Amino acid sequence: MxxxxxxxxxxxxxxxxxxxxxxxxxxxxxxxxxEQLSAAQLGVLKMALDGGARVGAIARNLGVKVPSATEQIIKLERAGLVKREADPDDSRAVRVVATPAGHAAIENADRRRNEYIAGILGTLSEEERDSIAAALPVFDKINNSFQN
Amino acid sequence: MxxxxxxxxxxxxxxxxxxxxxxxxxxxxxxxxxEQLSAAQLGVLKMALDGGARVGAIARNLGVKVPSATEQIIKLERAGLVKREADPDDSRAVRVVATPAGHAAIENADRRRNEYIAGILGTLSEEERDSIAAALPVFDKINNSFQN
DNA sequence: CCTAACTGTTAGGATACCTAACTATGAACA
DNA sequence: TGTTCATAGTTAGGTATCCTAACAGTTAGG
The missing domain is CATH 1.20.5 (Single alpha-helices involved in coiled-coils or other helix-helix interfaces)
Incomplete structure (x- = not known):
């Protein structure tokens, strides 16, 4: 191999x-x-949920450079879905935190997209769904090989 | 369901x-x-191989609108990888055909990318590869649900 | 014929990404 | 303590890809 x-x-x-x-x-x-929220924005928003996340961490999670993350964060901020706060431990850092409106938005966006996909998965046979379910963790493993 | x-x-x-x-x-x-060729350009080039393809067909295959396909085709044309010819059966249509340089380019690009992926797949267990192989046709089926 | 439908191209605009340059803060160390 | 190097983000400028709308040419139906 x-x-x-x-x-x-x-x-x-x-x-x-x-x-x-x-x-x-x-x-x-x-x-x-x-949808109104792009996948990238949804990704930012998800990381901004519990206690928020730093810009660098968000960028890494999305697989983009920091300036690209900043750009999406600014859009979400303007839309009132997140706010940026100083990190208490490191004043260089910025914590991105979801507002209540952000929480609501993410739930809607996530549910709608999942329902859409679920509708398609529902047309598959049990067997087909099983093979997808079995492969997803491997997909995940493969995709993580690229994180470098 | x-x-x-x-x-x-x-x-x-x-x-x-x-x-x-x-x-x-x-x-x-x-x-x-x-890589030098984008995935979209590689897709165009692949369709331009045997006898070529019409712009509309290429756009449909790539999941983009016709002007977006035209744009990629023009780039490939400028790079000398395809040429555009009148369709003998329908003078409205344009056939996009790969040049010899195009044939060479696609082989290189394809092989390099496949080797890269194969390198990662090679690190998986036999079982994991099997589950991927089993899921791919289902993926394909799902993805085709979106062609509308 | 004449109109409606179809095939592509051109023009103009939006979005997401990148690199490079900059500001500000933190950390290491003489 | 003060200099220096590293780290965190933002800003500026540029590229690639996609889209819609408007256009020109061709085909086909009544």
């Missing part, structure tokens, strides 16, 4: 996997286009 | 699925950032 010249089977699997990734991007765009 | 109020389990699966989608977008960005 994991040699310089991956075997045929591994390459074929990689190819299919890549196709799934490509489609996922498309699906996410569709999902986003019907 | 597929009721107005999806069950708990379905909603939970939808939530995890959505998380995987989100991560996929991130992974695709990473993968793209190390």
């Amino acid at each position: 994991n040699t310089d010249r991956p075997e045929e089977a591994l390459m074929a699997l990689a190819q299919s996997f890549r196709e799934a990734l490509r489609q996922s991007v498309y699906v996410m765009r569709r999902l986003d286009s019907e | 597929n009721t107005d109020r999806p069950e708990e389990a379905l909603m939970a699966l939808a939530q995890s699925f959505r998380e995987a989608l989100r991560q996929s977008v991130y992974v695709m960005r990473r993968l793209d950032s190390e």
Whole structure:
């Protein structure tokens, strides 16, 4: 495994996997286009829930650079969904915290999107759903390989 | 199944699925950032291979509107990887065809990306790879639900 | 023919991301 | 204690991708 010249089977699997990734991007765009909060903003908001999160942590979680996170945070702030506060332990840092309106917004956005997806999952067979359920943790593992 | 109020389990699966989608977008960005051809351009190029494809078909395949496809096609054309020709059957239409340089480029780009992914898949256990392989067709089925 | 439908291109605008440069704070150490 | 280096965010400027609207040319139906 994991040699310089991956075997045929591994390459074929990689190819299919890549196709799934490509489609996922498309699906996410569709999902986003019907909502007010973008996926990135939803991600920020989620991290801002319990006690808030620092800008750098948010950026890392979203897989973007700090200025890109700042940009989304500012939009959410203008929309009244989060507020920025000084970190009591480190005055260089900024804690992003969800406002009550932010809490409400995230619940709505999350539920709507989940219902949309659940509607589609509902059309699958039990078996198909099981295979998805089994694969998701592995997906997660793979995706985490890219965090570097 | 597929009721107005999806069950708990379905909603939970939808939530995890959505998380995987989100991560996929991130992974695709990473993968793209190390290459010269963007994923969208690679998609155009692939369709331009055998006998070429019409602009509208390319747009549909990529999940974007026609002007967005045109934009990518123009870039590839300027790079010498495709050429645009009149469709013999319908003079309104344009066929996008890969040049020899385009053929070469796609092979390189595809192989490099597959090797990268294969390298990661190689670190998984046999079982994990099997669960991915089993899920990919279902992913495909789900993703096709969005083609509307 | 003449109009309606279709295929693409062009123009203009929005969004999200990036790098580089800057400010301010913290931490290490002589 | 004071200098220096590292860290946290913001701001400025630029790029890529997508979109809608308006347009030109072609096809097809009545």
